[in-house]
Structure formats: C-alpha cells, structure tokens
Amino acid sequence: MAESTMQKIVSLAKRRGFIFQSSEIYGGLKACYDYGPLGVELKRNVKNSWWEDVVTKRQDVVGLDCSIIMHPDVWRASGHLAGFADPLVDCKNCKERFRADKAPKANPGEKIIYREGGRKDGKKLEGVAPPRGYVCPVCGSGDLSDERQFNLMFRTSLGPVDPMQEILNAVDDMAKMDAAARKEKLAGIIGASAVYLRPETAQGMFVNFLNVLNSSRMKPPFGIAQCGKSYRNEITTQNLTFRTCEFEQMELEFFVEPGTDDQWYDYWMKTRLDWYKSLGMKGDKLRLRHHEKAELAHYAKACVDVEYYYPFENPQGEGEWGELEGIANRTDYDLKKHSEHSGKDLSYFETESKRRFTPYVIEPAAGADRATLAFLCDAFAEEVVDAEKNDVRTVLHFHPRLAPIKVAVFPLVKKDGMPEKAEGILNELLREGVNAFYDESGAIGRRYRRMDEVGTPWCVTVDTETLENGSVTVRERDSMAQARVPAAGIGEYFRNRLKNS
RNA sequence: GCGGGCGUAGCUCAAUGGUAGAGCUCCAGCCUUCCAAGCUGGUCACGAGGGUUCGAUUCCCUUCGCCCGCUCCA
Numbered sequence: 001m002a003e004s005t006m007q008k009i010v011s012l013a014k015r016r017g018f019i020f021q022s023s024e025i026y027g028g029l030k031a032c033y034d035y036g037p038l039g040v041e042l043k044r045n046v047k048n049s050w051w052e053d054v055v056t057k058r059q060d061v062v063g064l065d066c067s068i069i070m071h072p073d074v075w076r077a078s079g080h081l082a083g084f085a086d087p088l089v090d091c092k093n094c095k096e097r098f099r100a101d102k103a104p105k106a107n108p109g110e111k112i113i114y115r116e117g118g119r120k121d122g123k124k125l126e127g128v129a130p131p132r133g134y135v136c137p138v139c140g141s142g143d144l145s146d147e148r149q150f151n152l153m154f155r156t157s158l159g160p161v162d163p164m165q166e167i168l169n170a171v172d173d174m175a176k177m178d179a180a181a182r183k184e185k186l187a188g189i190i191g192a193s194a195v196y197l198r199p200e201t202a203q204g205m206f207v208n209f210l211n212v213l214n215s216s217r218m219k220p221p222f223g224i225a226q227c228g229k230s231y232r233n234e235i236t237t238q239n240l241t242f243r244t245c246e247f248e249q250m251e252l253e254f255f256v257e258p259g260t261d262d263q264w265y266d267y268w269m270k271t272r273l274d275w276y277k278s279l280g281m282k283g284d285k286l287r288l289r290h291h292e293k294a295e296l297a298h299y300a301k302a303c304v305d306v307e308y309y310y311p312f313e314n315p316q317g318e319g320e321w322g323e324l325e326g327i328a329n330r331t332d333y334d335l336k337k338h339s340e341h342s343g344k345d346l347s348y349f350e351t352e353s354k355r356r357f358t359p360y361v362i363e364p365a366a367g368a369d370r371a372t373l374a375f376l377c378d379a380f381a382e383e384v385v386d387a388e389k390n391d392v393r394t395v396l397h398f399h400p401r402l403a404p405i406k407v408a409v410f411p412l413v414k415k416d417g418m419p420e421k422a423e424g425i426l427n428e429l430l431r432e433g434v435n436a437f438y439d440e441s442g443a444i445g446r447r448y449r450r451m452d453e454v455g456t457p458w459c460v461t462v463d464t465e466t467l468e469n470g471s472v473t474v475r476e477r478d479s480m481a482q483a484r485v486p487a488a489g490i491g492e493y494f495r496n497r498l499k500n501s
Numbered sequence: 502g503c504g505g506g507c508g509u510a511g512c513u514c515a516a517u518g519g520u521a522g523a524g525c526u527c528c529a530g531c532c533u534u535c536c537a538a539g540c541u542g543g544u545c546a547c548g549a550g551g552g553u554u555c556g557a558u559u560c561c562c563u564u565c566g567c568c569c570g571c572u573c574c575a
C-alpha cells in the first residue's frame with residue numbers, strides 16, 4: 001500500500017530533524033515527542049509569532065510566565081481536583097459519570113427497573129442491584145464500570161519527604177485500622193505533600209489577576225497572555241504531536257466588562273483566525289466550528305474551535321478536522337470561583353463611573369504543538385518538476401517567518417575561491433541575525449532540493465560572476481526562479497524580505 | 502484502559518532455526534560552472550528481557566513502542 005501523506009510527513013520530520021520520539025534509544029515513551037534542531041526553530045517561530053501578535057504589538061495585553069506547579073487550592077477552586085476519596089463510576093447504560101458515594105443505595109440482589117440507554121422513551125428493562133449496593137443516579141441501571149479515580153492531573157509531591165516511604169512506615173499501624181480509617185490515613189499522607197502539574201496555563205492568569213492589575217496599571221478591557229507547558233494524564237493516541245500528555249499552550253485571558261463580552265468574543269474569533277492565515281495557512285483547510293449548547297463546558301457561555309484539516313488517516317481516507325485553538329467566553333466563572341475560595345475580592349472598580357464588576361473573560365487558547373504540526377502539514381508538498389524525467393521534489397512551503405533556516409549559502413563549485421566568498425556571505429548573514437546555513441557538498445541542484453525539503457525560502461549562490469562583479473544569485477524556493485542581487489548588503493536585503501513577507 | 506495487527510540500517514522494504522541484503526539517505530573523495538537520480542569508497546539494524554533449542558532475528562512468554570478500532574478527552 002502506498003505511503004500516506006501523514007506517513008511521509010512523519011518520515012520527513014524524523015529524517016530531517018523536526019520531530020523525534022522521546023527516549024527513542026530506550027524503546028520510546030508513549031505519546032511523548034522531542035523537537036529536533038529544525039523542529040525547535042519552527043516551533044519557536046510559531047510561538048514568537050503568536051507572542052508578537054497577541055502581546056508585543058498590542059497595548060492592551062501583557063505577558064506572564066507562571067510556575068507549572070501551583071498551590072493545590074488553585075485546582076480545588078477551578079474544579080480540576082476532586083477529593084481523594086471520590087471514586088467515579090461510569091454507567092454503561094446511559095454513559096453518565098457519577099460519584100459512587102453520592103449514588104442512590106440499592107440492596108444487592110434487589111429488583112431494579114431502568115430505561116434502555118437511559119432514554120425516556122427507551123425500553124423498560126428489569127435487573128438486579130449489583131453487589132456493590134448502589135445504582136446509577138440518572139437511569140437507575142446497575143450495569144456500571146469499576147470505581148476509578150479520574151484525575152487528569154499529574155500528581156507529584158512537594159518537599160523532600162517521599163510519601164511512599166511514609167506509607168511504608170505506616171503499613172503496620174494501618175493493618176489494625178478498619179477500611180475507612182485506612183483510606184483516610186492514606187489520603188492524609190498523600191494529601192499532605194501532594195501538588196499537581198498544571199493541566200492548563202489559564203489558572204495562572206486568573207490567580208495573578210490582582211497582581212497584574214496593580215503592577216501594570218492595566219484596566220479592562222485588557223488581556224494577560226502566557227505560553228507554556230501543560231500536562232494532562234489522558235488516554236492518548238496516534239497522530240504524532242496532535243495529542244500528547246505534555247503539551248505547550250499559547251493562552252490569552254482577555255478581561256472585559258460584562259455586557260461587552262459578546263463583541264469581544266467575535267473580535268477574538270476573527271483576530272485569531274486571521275493570525276493563522278497571515279502565516280500562510282491555507283484558507284480552505286481552516287474553519288470555525290461553533291459548539292452546541294450541550295457541548296459547552298459548565299462555565300462557558302459560548303465556545304468556538306479554530307480547526308485545521310489535518311491529513312490524518314481514517315477509514316474514509318485521508319483528512320480530518322482537528323482543533324487548533326478554542327475561543328471561549330468563560331464569563332466571570334473563574335474569577336468568582338477564585339474569589340470564593342481565596343477570600344480575596346477579584347472584582348474591578350472603575351473609578352470614573354464608580355462601578356464595581358467582576359470581568360468576563362474571553363479566552364483564546366491555542367496549542368503550540370498543534371499549530372506547529374498544522375503548519376508543517378500545510379507546508380508539505382510533493383511537486384512534479386519535470387514529468388518526462390519523473391523528477392519530483394519534496395518541499396515545505398513555510399512562510400518565511402516560520403522557516404527554521406531563512407537562507408542557505410552555496411559556492412557553485414568547490415574551487416576558484418568560491419567557498420571562501422560564500423563563507424564571507426554566510427558570516428554576514430549570521431551577524432545580521434538571519435538564520436543561515438552553508439553547504440558545499442554535491443551538485444548545486446541537489447543542494448537546492450535539500451533546502452526545499454526543510455523549507456528554506458532562499459538560497460544564495462556564489463559563482464564566477466560574483467568574483468567578477470560582486471553579484472550573487474538568489475534562488476526562490478517556491479518558484480525555483482533566480483535573480484541576481486549585489487552581495488554587498490545581503491544581510492539587510494534578507495532582513496527586508498523577511499519583514500515584508 | 503479494552504480488542505486486533507505489527508516491531509529488521511536515518512527512511513522504505515527483503516530474506517533466514519546456524520548472527521542479515523537492497524534502494525534512497527548520510528559521510529569521505531572524484532567529477533560537476535545553476536536544480537535530484539554520475540563514479541569510487543565508507544558508516545549504520547534484527548525494540549528490550551526471559552524461555553525452548555547444540556544454536557533464535559526467526560518459535561513461545563513478558564514488557565516497551567507503533568498502527569487500526571473502541572474508550573477517554575475540565
């Protein structure tokens with residue numbers, strides 16, 4: 001079977017140093033990936049471009065860089081953390097997930113009646129209560145999953161004392177306790193030092209709302225942006241870096257006066273979509289998908305996903321819409337929750353109008369790894385150069401701002417002083433802050449193609465004419481066309497081209 | 502997490518119960534005066550652990566990883 005587009009991209013990503021599997025020499029680690037020399041440049045360019053667009057070029061947004069480990073109470077307030085002793089159960093009949101200790105009791109073996117699929121019009125079914133003594137609180141079914149802790153956060157412990165050692169020390173004592181006391185003892189030991197890796201960067205912005213307000217003299221409407229790693233212990237599957245337990249977010253929390261939230265929501269939806277387009281992402285592979293009411297998280301008033309049509313494989317063939325970014329109207333839910341739990345007033349007092357309000361939050365939350373992957377997929381192409389010779393080139397059509405290498409410098413041949421001249425040009429480019437790369441091995445055409453494959457937008461070639469009149473050729477990646485330009489001032493020449501691209 | 506398939510060089514693949522080949526890539530050199538596939542040479546692999554066996558890459562088990570489906574997805 002022919003290699004799929006995605007397989008080709010994965011293969012290229014590894015071969016050329018964009019993305020490697022984590023810990024590969026030890027057999028790899030599930031759904032964890034490393035960015036190679038070119039991948040790290042690409043991702044950095046994506047993040048920098050986001051930061052420039054959302055923070056640097058604006059007066060109404062400031063940045064933040066919070067710690068990944070935060071006070072556990074942050075997660076209690078946000079609702080991410082349920083108590084240790086709250087096992088959750090899934091109903092296999094109606095798919096409801098509920099807390100076992102809050103479920104209606106039923107004596108084991110007792111006759112129970114419930115509706116098929118949990119639907120009101122579903123067929124009436126009879127069963128017996130399961131041995132564990134409770135049934136589904138929604139449909140009354142006894143067909144339930146095991147009791148499980150569904151904590152999507154990575155737990156670790158803060159402090160030099162290892163809770164595992166504490167537990168081992170307590171084992172003998174616990175043997176004398178009843179089950180409930182044992183559970184409490186264990187939860188106490190683990191809970192004493194338990195901290196969590198953040199599952200989203202958003203909460204860092206909410207808990208620093210007052211700090212930023214007071215230190216930066218910002219006032220609504222204004223935003224706080226943060227880019228950083230987050231962690232979710234989800235069941236992960238396939239498609240390279242699309243879904244991983246460790247991932248990097250680019251989030252903006254934009255605080256606005258209630259009543260103006262709808263218009264800001266629309267504004268950010270449009271602004272964020274335009275950002276992807278401004279970096280060359282193909283319009284027909286981008287779309288907005290508005291969430292249905294039932295799909296909304298409990299705190300959200302509205303949510304829309306920016307989706308990209310990834311070349312993922314599926315039973316229907318190739319291509320699947322996947323989320324790049326979610327833009328949500330989180331209302332005043334988060335600030336109010338943190339206000340409640342911390343006891344601090346997180347409302348804003350507007351001096352001129354003498355009004356106090358808790359801002360609504362519009363949150364454009366993008367995935368840095370997902371965007372990087374989408375830009376990589378979007379740039380990938382195999383193009384027929386000469387059908388008769390069966391000449392096909394692989395090329396990554398990165399926007400110049402995203403390209404890992406901006407300019408490659410070649411001597412046409414490895415003699416007549418061309419290498420020396422070319423290295424001089426390379427050094428000028430590097431001095432000028434243009435990421436450049438030198439290569440003198442093999443035929444010139446081969447070197448052009450190698451650069452196509454890693455998405456370098458321009459190649460500069462030193463030839464005999466350079467030695468005579470100081471001009472070089474600049475070869476364009478996309479058109480493969482060449483033009484002569486003076487070697488003098490080449491750094492400024494490319495800086496301008498980058499700026500205007 | 503469950504079920505099925507798979508795991509051989511950087512990539513794509515082949516062969517074999519007696520320790521493995523190819524193409525491309527990569528490296529060195531030659532040739533090259535503007536777009537790959539030229540010449541010479543070279544590096545590099547049986548995911549890991551255990552078992553069966555005189556001997557395992559090949560058979561069995563475990564584990565890790567990948568793929569497909571389900572599941573999960575604050």
